[in-house]
Amino acid sequence: MTKKITIEPVTRVEGHGKVTVHLDEKGNVTQSRLHIVEFRGFERFIQGRPFWEAPVLVQRLCGICPVSHHLAASKAMDAIVGVTPETISPTAEKMRRLMHYGQIFQSHALHFFHLASPDLLFGIDAEPARRNVIALAMENKELASQGILMRQFGQEVIEATAGKKIHGTGAIPGGINKALDPQDKDRFLNGADPLNAAKMVDWAEDALNFFLDYHKKNKEFIDNFAAFPSNHLSIVRKDGALDLYHGVLRAVDTAGNKILHDIDYNTYLDFIGEEVKSWSYMKFPFLKNKGKKEGWYRVGPLARLNTADFIPSPRAQKAFEAYKAYTNGKPNNMSMHMHWARLIETLHAAEMIETLLQDPEILEGELIREGKRQSEGIGLLEAPRGTLFHHYQVDDNDLISMANLIVSTTNNNEPMNQAVHLVAKEYLEGQKEITEAMLNAVEVAIRAYDPCLSCATHAMGKMPLKVTLLDASDKMLDEKLKN
Amino acid sequence: MNQIIKIEIDGQVCMGQKGQYLVDVARENGIYIPTLCNIIGMKPRGACRLCTVRVNGKLMTSCTTPISNGMQVETKSEELDNLRNGIIELMFAEGNHFCPACEKSGNCELQALAYRFRISVPRFPFQFPQRDIEAGHPLLIKDHNRCILCKRCIRAIKDESGKSIFAFTKRGPKVGISIDTTLSAKMDKTLAQKAVEICPVGAILPRAQAFRSPIGTRKYDKTPIGEEESSKKDPVAL
Ligand code: SF4
Numbered sequence: 001m002t003k004k005i006t007i008e009p010v011t012r013v014e015g016h017g018k019v020t021v022h023l024d025e026k027g028n029v030t031q032s033r034l035h036i037v038e039f040r041g042f043e044r045f046i047q048g049r050p051f052w053e054a055p056v057l058v059q060r061l062c063g064i065c066p067v068s069h070h071l072a073a074s075k076a077m078d079a080i081v082g083v084t085p086e087t088i089s090p091t092a093e094k095m096r097r098l099m100h101y102g103q104i105f106q107s108h109a110l111h112f113f114h115l116a117s118p119d120l121l122f123g124i125d126a127e128p129a130r131r132n133v134i135a136l137a138m139e140n141k142e143l144a145s146q147g148i149l150m151r152q153f154g155q156e157v158i159e160a161t162a163g164k165k166i167h168g169t170g171a172i173p174g175g176i177n178k179a180l181d182p183q184d185k186d187r188f189l190n191g192a193d194p195l196n197a198a199k200m201v202d203w204a205e206d207a208l209n210f211f212l213d214y215h216k217k218n219k220e221f222i223d224n225f226a227a228f229p230s231n232h233l234s235i236v237r238k239d240g241a242l243d244l245y246h247g248v249l250r251a252v253d254t255a256g257n258k259i260l261h262d263i264d265y266n267t268y269l270d271f272i273g274e275e276v277k278s279w280s281y282m283k284f285p286f287l288k289n290k291g292k293k294e295g296w297y298r299v300g301p302l303a304r305l306n307t308a309d310f311i312p313s314p315r316a317q318k319a320f321e322a323y324k325a326y327t328n329g330k331p332n333n334m335s336m337h338m339h340w341a342r343l344i345e346t347l348h349a350a351e352m353i354e355t356l357l358q359d360p361e362i363l364e365g366e367l368i369r370e371g372k373r374q375s376e377g378i379g380l381l382e383a384p385r386g387t388l389f390h391h392y393q394v395d396d397n398d399l400i401s402m403a404n405l406i407v408s409t410t411n412n413n414e415p416m417n418q419a420v421h422l423v424a425k426e427y428l429e430g431q432k433e434i435t436e437a438m439l440n441a442v443e444v445a446i447r448a449y450d451p452c453l454s455c456a457t458h459a460m461g462k463m464p465l466k467v468t469l470l471d472a473s474d475k476m477l478d479e480k481l482k483n
Numbered sequence: 484m485n486q487i488i489k490i491e492i493d494g495q496v497c498m499g500q501k502g503q504y505l506v507d508v509a510r511e512n513g514i515y516i517p518t519l520c521n522i523i524g525m526k527p528r529g530a531c532r533l534c535t536v537r538v539n540g541k542l543m544t545s546c547t548t549p550i551s552n553g554m555q556v557e558t559k560s561e562e563l564d565n566l567r568n569g570i571i572e573l574m575f576a577e578g579n580h581f582c583p584a585c586e587k588s589g590n591c592e593l594q595a596l597a598y599r600f601r602i603s604v605p606r607f608p609f610q611f612p613q614r615d616i617e618a619g620h621p622l623l624i625k626d627h628n629r630c631i632l633c634k635r636c637i638r639a640i641k642d643e644s645g646k647s648i649f650a651f652t653k654r655g656p657k658v659g660i661s662i663d664t665t666l667s668a669k670m671d672k673t674l675a676q677k678a679v680e681i682c683p684v685g686a687i688l689p690r691a692q693a694f695r696s697p698i699g700t701r702k703y704d705k706t707p708i709g710e711e712e713s714s715k716k717d718p719v720a721l
Contacts, residue, residue, distance in 0.1 A: 048616060049584075050624060052693040057584035081691065163698025167583060170697070178697040368695075397618035398690060 019420055019442055027430040032421040033279060034413075034446065043403040051080050051377075051394045052173050058390070058405070059167055066167050067103035067158055068383030068408075071096055071245070072390040075379025077173035079266075080394050082371025085246050091365030092175035097245050098356045099161035099170055100381065104244055105200070105349040106154025107384035108301075108342050112207060113147025143210070146194075146203050150346075153188075153200050157353060160184040175368035182363055189357050197354035201315065204347040208319055211343050226335040226419040226445040229254035231287065231296065232303035233411070235265070235382050240309030242320075242348065244382040250307045251287060251297055256331050260287060265380040268389060274406065282413050285406055296414035299386025301341035306331040313355070316348035335419055338448045383408045419445040490554035505545040505556065506534050515709035516558050517567060517596055519683050520633035521546045530634050533570050533596075536563065564600070571596050572605035579614065579628035580684070586693035587685030589701025593631060594684075595708035620662050622675040623687055627659050630686035634660070640678045642666050648678070660686075 022031040042061055046054055055073040059066035074096070078088060085093075155165040160180060162168025170176055188197055215222050233251040237243035249268060251260035260271060274283040275292050286295035297303070305324075311317045323344060326332070332341070356362055379390045386408030393402035409416075423445045427438040486501035492514050499508035504527060509516050520530040527546040534545040537557040545556075557563070574580075574593060582588050596602075614627040636649040637660065648670060652661045678687050698704065 050616075050618070050688065050690075050693070052691055053584050053586070056586075056694060060583055168698060169694040172694045173691065177695050398624070399616065399618050 019446075021420075021424045021428055021442075023428070029421070029424045029429050032417070032424040034416050034420050043405055046392075046400050046403045048399055048401075050398050051077055051392065051400050052398075054390075054392060054400060054403075055171055055173070056167075056169055058403075061405075061407070065103055065107050065384050067099055067162065068381060068388050069390070070162065070168070071100055071171055072379040072381050072383075072388045073392075074171035074173065075246075075381065076377035076390045076392050077379070078175075079377035079379070080374055080392070081174040082373055083174045083369050084371075087369060087371060089175055089366040089369055090361045091179050092171075092367055092369075093245075094356055094359055094362040095161050095176045095178075095180060096171055098180070098353065098362065099158055100245050101349045101352040101356065102154045102157025102161065104154075104384050105204075105346060105353065106151045106158065108346040108349065109147055109150035109154060109207075111384070112211075112339065112343060112346070113144065113150070146206070149194055150200060150203055150207075153195055153197075154349075156195070157188065160188070172368065174370055175366075177367065179364050179367065180357075180362045185357050185363065188353070197350065197357060201347065201350040201354060204343070204350045205315060205319075208340075208343040208347055211340055215340065222336045223334050225441075226422050226448065227333055228335070228418050228422055229333050230298045230415055230418070231259060231290070232306040232331055233260065233287070233297040233299055234304040234307045234387055235380060236262070236304075236308050237312070238262070241312045242304060242308035242310070242316075242345075243312075244304075244345075244349075246381065249380070249387075252307055252331055254331055254333060256306075256329075259290060265389075266378050268378065268380070268391075272389075272406075274410075280413070282410050283406075284413050285411050286414075297411070298415045299408055299411040300338065300384075301345050302332060302335070302338045303386065304382060305341045305344065311344070311348050313348050313351035316344055316351055319344045319347060335445060335448045385409060386411050416446055419448070488550050488552050490550050490552070490556060492556040493558055499550050501550075503550055505536070505538070505543075505548045505550055505554075508550050509545065509556075509558065510712045513712060514558060515712040516545050517599070517709060518546060519592055519596070519631065520635060522635055522639055522681070525638055528634055528638065530632070531570065533567060535566060542566075568600050568602055569606070571600065571602055572607055574631050575602075576605040576607040576609050577612070578631065579611065581628075585629065585685045586688065587629075587682075589696070589698065589704050591685060591703075592683035592708060595703040598703070599707045599709060614659075617661060620664070620667060620670075622670060622672065622690065623662060623667075623678060624690065625660075625662050626686050626688060628686075629684045630660055631684055632658065632660060633683060635681050635683065636660065636678055636687060639681045640674065642669065648674075 018034075020033050021029055024030050042058055046057055049057065054077060055070050058073050059070040061069050075085070078084065158168065159165045161176075162170035163178075170178065187195075190196060193199055194203070231251055231253050233249065235243060235247040236250045237247045248262040249260055249265050249271070250258065250262050253259050263271060271288055272285055273288050273292070273295075274285045276283055284292075284296065286292050287297060288295065305320065308320075311320045323332070323337075323340060375395070376393050377391070381388055387406075388408055389404070389406035391402075391404040392400055395401045420442055423441045427441045428434070431438070488499050488501055488503075490497055490499065490505075490508065492509055492512065495512070495514065497508055497512035497514070499511065506516050506518060506521060506527075507523070510523075516534045516536060518531070518534045520528055521534065527544075529544040529547040532544055535542055536545045537543075537560070538545075538548055539555050545558075571593070575597065580593065582591070582594050585591065585594075588594060612628075616627065617625040637647045637651075640648045642648055646666055648663055648667045649660050650663050652659050675689065679689050681687075
């Protein structure tokens with residue numbers, strides 16, 4: 001008799017998902033799927049609204065990285081008002097970058113300290129009562145409080161640039177609505193310990209070292225857990241540097257060959273397709289030149305450090321060199337190295353914040369520019385979780401007539417399914433009973449991608465996890481619930 | 484000669500002049516009565532009913548009630564608060580007021596009133612009406628989703644010959660207020676800006692000017708609506 005195992009919902013990801021694993025008569029895993037059952041319809045309800053509302057409206061997609069949507073939509077709307085990344089005012093671009101790096105910093109810190117570190121510290125077979133951020137705080141007070149303060153710093157940077165910690169209004173079509181207040185600059189640079197940029201750089205490095213130390217002791221797990229070959233895609237700066245705000249689109253295959261050659265992202269439709277599958281609301285993007293089967297790719301920190309040639313900030317570059325050396329300069333395909341890559345980016349974000357704060361142009365200058373009105377705008381950037389695409393068409397009356405969004409988690413749809421399948425094969429094959437460790441392993445594999453499945457922070461390991469065993473005719477054989 | 488009239492509002496003796504409306508006398512004496520449809524200096528319409536108070540025991544709209552000697556006025560009570568909140572809640576439930584994406588946020592009187600009276604969720608079910616947006620005018624956009632039919636635009640925005648540029652269209656539940664395309668053809672930027680400002684909500688919008696005021700600098704970011712009136716230290720002396 002075949003069995004279907006359902007793990008629902010997955011905890012400590014943003015939003016919720018459900019996993020089904022199909023077993024055949026012999027207990028072999030025949031198919032595993034991560035179902036995304038959320039449907040939010042933003043692309044539809046932005047239609048008919050004035051285009052300048054988009055940056056403020058679509059950021060409501062998410063409460064964790066709204067800044068990404070705010071900025072990607074603003075970049076697209078820059079194009080509508082005739083402003084390009086080359087012609088935007090320096091003050092506007094720098095303010096937006098500061099906002100963006102503030103967000104990368106806080107979101108990465110949230111992921112590592114609050115969502116991922118319980119997995120690492122307590123192990124995936126630990127009981128759920130221990131595998132959460134509360135237990136982490138009880139047992140590792142310093143680490144937990146550093147995580148909280150790093151997140152706070154990032155959010156304060158966002159507030160100083162966007163007007164609010166969550167869902168601000170700073171970026172507007174063609175620019176920004178304010179320059180940085182000198183008092184904020186001073187506070188971020190010279191503020192009392194620990195809330196200043198220099199300390200954040202140090203702490204980001206400490207977190208990275210914490211991971212490296214952990215890696216040394218747990219090589220087997222970190223290097224092999226849910227590791228699989230794939231293509232990797234991200235934006236890079238024109239000269240190949242890591243750049244999370246703007247650049248050209250590059251993809252490399254598993255061996256490191258370039259398969260998307262630094263294209264202008266305005267032509268993304270020529271290179272990227274989206275496949276629809278009946279069992280998920282989330283589409284499956286792929287590189288057209290590689291086809292649906294071979295063309296799927298990963299995005300996010302792991303992918304970015306595979307596509308970029310270097311990191312334009314000294315301490316992160318040093319860490320990057322060590323990271324690259326580990327795979328002899330070849331692309332890194334180890335899912336759990338996503339954490340390593342994420343922490344290098346956290347360090348880079350802290351360094352970028354420090355540099356931007358010292359730039360005099362961020363304090364004054366032209367805020368908004370205008371050019372020749374266009375009817376189509378495309379804005380891409382690297383959100384914490386990966387490449388984010390915003391694409392709009394606007395009619396002659398300034399109303400949005402078409403919107404297409406490809407969010408980071410959508411880009412990682414197939415990779416997450418691949419990771420789940422690998423883990424299911426390893427942990428569930430030939431098994432009759434679902435143990436806590438197996439469930440956790442599936443979750444950990446998904447969580448490495450830091451998926452953002454909806455708009456709000458759910459759970460701190462507190463969400464109920466429902467496990468259902470079903471036979472071939474979908475009849476329930478068993479059900480387990482953990483709270 | 485102006486005739487001085489003495490009334491009592493919430494136990495406070497207030498003075499005004501003959502012919503003045505109650506809402507104006509209250510304001511001049513440092514007492515805030517919430518309004519939405521009222522425009523200072525213009526003939527009142529009593530459209531929104533938000534300024535309802537008890538005058539000598541009877542419910543009256545203070546914007547349309549001229550003062551008279553010895554009037555006893557009550558502006559605050561549980562009953563009045565409940566009535567007032569009900570009106571505000573009705574407006575939220577009846578239209579599509581999505582504050583998070585509205586460019587009037589922070590400058591919107593309806594939103595500011597909801598904050599002032601601590602309204603979080605309307606007691607009435609949201610109607611989610613299907614309404615459109617009129618975007619054909621070169622300077623202005625009229626968003627029917629947010630119009631509260633206060634008629635401020637009809638009364639204040641007129642062409643050179645004194646004709647209203649905004650007018651009612653349709654009737655009953657479908658009633659709306661539209662820009663008269665013929666009359667508004669010659670509308671200049673100053674008048675368009677005045678229309679944007681006269682609208683208490685985000686129903687009349689300028690083109691591509693949204694979100695230019697950073698959060699923290701908008702009208703009601705720091706000072707709640709009505710604060711100016713109620714913080715007046717110097718009521719008219721007896
Ligand atoms: S458009 Fe504005 S001013 Fe005119 S009636 Fe509607 S809410 Fe009142």
